Amino acid sequence: MKSRTFQIEGMSCAACARTIEKVSKKLDGVEEANVNFATEKLTITFDPSKMKVDDLKKDVERAGYKIIEEGSNIDKNKKKEEEIKELKRRFIVSAVFTIPLLVVAMGPMITEKLNIMLPGVIDPMVHPREFAVIQLLLVLPVITVGRKYFTVGFKSLFRRSPNMDSLIAIGTSAAFLYSLFSVFKILLDNNYYHMYFESAGVILTLITLGKYFENVAKGKTSEAIKKLMDLAPKTANVIKDGEEIKVPIDEVEVSDVIVVRPGEKIPVDGEVIDGMTSVDESMLTGESIPVEKTPGSKIIGASINKNGSIKYRATRVGKDTALSQIIKLVEEAQGSKAPIAKLADVIAGYFVPVVLILGIIASIAWYISGQSGVFAITIFISVLVIACPCALGLATPTAIMVGTGKGAEYGVLIKSGGALEIAHRIQTVVFDKTGTITEGKPKVTDIVLSSDLKEDYLIQIAASAEKASEHPLGEAIVKEAEKRNIPLKKIESFLAVPGYGIEVTLEGDDVLLGNKKLIMDRKIFLKDMKEVSQKLSSEGKTPMYIALNNKLIGIIAVADTVKENSKKAIEKLHSLGIEVVMITGDNKNTAQAISKQVGIDRILAEVLPQDKANEVKKLQNENKKVAMVGDGINDAPALAQADVGIAIGSGTDVAMESADIVLMKSDLMDVVTAIDLSKKTIKNIKENLFWAFGYNSLGIPVAMGVLFIFGGPLLNPMIAALAMSFSSVSVLLNALRLKRFRPMYN
Numbered sequence: 001m002k003s004r005t006f007q008i009e010g011m012s013c014a015a016c017a018r019t020i021e022k023v024s025k026k027l028d029g030v031e032e033a034n035v036n037f038a039t040e041k042l043t044i045t046f047d048p049s050k051m052k053v054d055d056l057k058k059d060v061e062r063a064g065y066k067i068i069e070e071g072s073n074i075d076k077n078k079k080k081e082e083e084i085k086e087l088k089r090r091f092i093v094s095a096v097f098t099i100p101l102l103v104v105a106m107g108p109m110i111t112e113k114l115n116i117m118l119p120g121v122i123d124p125m126v127h128p129r130e131f132a133v134i135q136l137l138l139v140l141p142v143i144t145v146g147r148k149y150f151t152v153g154f155k156s157l158f159r160r161s162p163n164m165d166s167l168i169a170i171g172t173s174a175a176f177l178y179s180l181f182s183v184f185k186i187l188l189d190n191n192y193y194h195m196y197f198e199s200a201g202v203i204l205t206l207i208t209l210g211k212y213f214e215n216v217a218k219g220k221t222s223e224a225i226k227k228l229m230d231l232a233p234k235t236a237n238v239i240k241d242g243e244e245i246k247v248p249i250d251e252v253e254v255s256d257v258i259v260v261r262p263g264e265k266i267p268v269d270g271e272v273i274d275g276m277t278s279v280d281e282s283m284l285t286g287e288s289i290p291v292e293k294t295p296g297s298k299i300i301g302a303s304i305n306k307n308g309s310i311k312y313r314a315t316r317v318g319k320d321t322a323l324s325q326i327i328k329l330v331e332e333a334q335g336s337k338a339p340i341a342k343l344a345d346v347i348a349g350y351f352v353p354v355v356l357i358l359g360i361i362a363s364i365a366w367y368i369s370g371q372s373g374v375f376a377i378t379i380f381i382s383v384l385v386i387a388c389p390c391a392l393g394l395a396t397p398t399a400i401m402v403g404t405g406k407g408a409e410y411g412v413l414i415k416s417g418g419a420l421e422i423a424h425r426i427q428t429v430v431f432d433k434t435g436t437i438t439e440g441k442p443k444v445t446d447i448v449l450s451s452d453l454k455e456d457y458l459i460q461i462a463a464s465a466e467k468a469s470e471h472p473l474g475e476a477i478v479k480e481a482e483k484r485n486i487p488l489k490k491i492e493s494f495l496a497v498p499g500y501g502i503e504v505t506l507e508g509d510d511v512l513l514g515n516k517k518l519i520m521d522r523k524i525f526l527k528d529m530k531e532v533s534q535k536l537s538s539e540g541k542t543p544m545y546i547a548l549n550n551k552l553i554g555i556i557a558v559a560d561t562v563k564e565n566s567k568k569a570i571e572k573l574h575s576l577g578i579e580v581v582m583i584t585g586d587n588k589n590t591a592q593a594i595s596k597q598v599g600i601d602r603i604l605a606e607v608l609p610q611d612k613a614n615e616v617k618k619l620q621n622e623n624k625k626v627a628m629v630g631d632g633i634n635d636a637p638a639l640a641q642a643d644v645g646i647a648i649g650s651g652t653d654v655a656m657e658s659a660d661i662v663l664m665k666s667d668l669m670d671v672v673t674a675i676d677l678s679k680k681t682i683k684n685i686k687e688n689l690f691w692a693f694g695y696n697s698l699g700i701p702v703a704m705g706v707l708f709i710f711g712g713p714l715l716n717p718m719i720a721a722l723a724m725s726f727s728s729v730s731v732l733l734n735a736l737r738l739k740r741f742r743p744m745y746n
Helices: 014-025 053-062 076-114 128-145 147-158 164-189 197-218 223-231 322-335 343-368 373-386 390-409 417-425 433-437 455-466 472-483 516-521 529-538 566-575 588-598 609-620 633-641 653-658 669-703 717-740
Strands: 002-009 030-036 041-046 066-069 235-240 243-248 257-260 269-274 277-280 291-293 310-316 412-414 428-432 438-449 491-497 501-506 509-514 542-548 551-562 579-583 602-604 626-630 644-648 661-663
Touching: 002 053, 014 030, 014 041, 014 053, 053 066, 076 128, 076 197, 128 147, 128 164, 128 197, 147 164, 164 197, 343 373, 343 669, 373 669, 390 412, 390 417, 390 669, 390 717, 412 669, 417 644, 417 669, 428 433, 428 609, 428 633, 433 438, 433 579, 433 588, 438 455, 438 472, 438 529, 455 472, 455 491, 455 501, 455 509, 455 542, 455 551, 472 542, 472 551, 509 516, 516 542, 529 542, 529 551, 529 588, 551 588, 566 579, 566 588, 566 669, 579 588, 579 609, 588 602, 609 626, 609 633, 626 633, 626 669, 633 644, 633 653, 661 669, 669 717
Parallel strands: 428 579, 428 626, 579 602, 626 644, 644 661
Antiparallel strands: 002 041, 002 066, 030 041, 235 243, 235 257, 257 310, 269 310, 277 291, 412 661, 438 551, 491 501, 501 509, 509 542, 542 551
């Protein structure tokens, strides 16, 4: 079996994706076919001895869509930008003609209420022909620029796979055709008959606006891969025949010896063979503290060399590097199919053909019973107008537009309607630790004195010693001294002891600063500091020992501190019945210390960057809907794998591009806001769909003439259109109720 991925053009909704899947699965030799509507990709597993790609292309094109092989020379980004510009142009043209159309159509009603005289040319009682022709001329440009709805909608309908375009096409066509029939009668006898051109115009304009916003959001999804690829340096300094030469990154081979100087990016994965340094791996591991590297240490490509020159031997190049694996995971996760149900499309699949059949049956039945052809046509049009799925088409996009707008108001950027839709079903939220639950920047947390010294003096000694080290833990101490406005002493000598700490001479005094191994190695008495040190370590803090002239004078503990709102956010998630999981590359002790502070339910510690997506997948395999919250590049695959990826605004661009939701304020309480907003929006959508479907279902029997059979009135198409319009207005008003949404912490 072989798997291939293809780009699909021409899809307008989830129903299109289902159609392509059905067509693909019918081919001999196809084992599985999945279409991801969001990424517009078809992933197909097939037996190449039975199925040819050309056969697949022909069948998909016969269904009305176009298939493009991945890797073709089409500029997808440029194509997407052109599509968005075209939608914007269509909306502007539609709005320019729809607004005066509404004014003209609604003019008689408004002026009658206000007792104002209309200009003669648009007074239907004075000049009905001019009134009719003006509306027809105004709606034609809107129909023309929105013709894609009709071509795609009717094609899908004829292929027995109706979609949202089919609903739009049927509804607007019913209103337009009835109005055209009215214009014909007006031109014949110069009498006024009701028309509904404005209904067709308004619906097409609003749907185009919704599609514009949808495409803008979808256009962002492909940028994550580009940003990941931009991380890797373009060249490497390789030693060949004893000489250092610069070569393109693609030409680096396994076992090549590479030289990296301070501030440079590490080209590929490898192992240090000479030199000492510290490496910032935060863009890949998410951990803020640079890692010390000595001969034998493993290093990761695309990480940044901080303060020393090293030579290392390449162990993994090209597609095998950690960065390439992360890129691959993001691509796979983004291309996988998310089980997001489009309720409106499901209803449309049954609703449209049933309405058409009922309309045809009713009109034929009345004609056979002796009624005139005009009567029969009126019945048919009335059924279509009363059953016009305008409200059904507006139910979802209007609520999503209001919901996403409200989210943006509170700094919660929801990048797609799909993300907003699925977030209400989240059962488990996975938080990355560093930079998400915690600040991501080491700070001085504890100062322990072994004698009668003052805190400021201990800080002065430690900060003066660390000023030259550039170690991140030392930087935290220096910042503490700056915050306290403590002057630093002059350094006379400085020696770094890799894996231990530093030896410094300050104005004649010998200072040792480092870990417990350094103090024990120099046989310095710990006094009563052993228990304090163990306690600090158990709390996830790093104790740094300071000795002055071979005498221990204190401990300064440095740690990554918990964000102010982390605990409150987790409590709120628990109140919503949501499980909270923390994932980190840190050791279990540190993870458990943080967990106790904020109330985490489950801990996933010592997880490698490339394994985070797998951990999310394991949770999904427990039949849970999972949201992932992170801020680093290493979180990108997990963000894409999760049902909903949530990036905090202070994180990397890649994390934010991979995510479905971005929290601009970097406040974890906004995770609660996003989920709560999703719950309220989906509830609103279901209410909209219920009322939209209810109006149509109750109105259809009346439009078919059931009341007329028992001596009641025949439903006039004008009343049918009024009922249809009322259903649309009620849906819009209900969606606007979301404007009253307030975050749970307000």
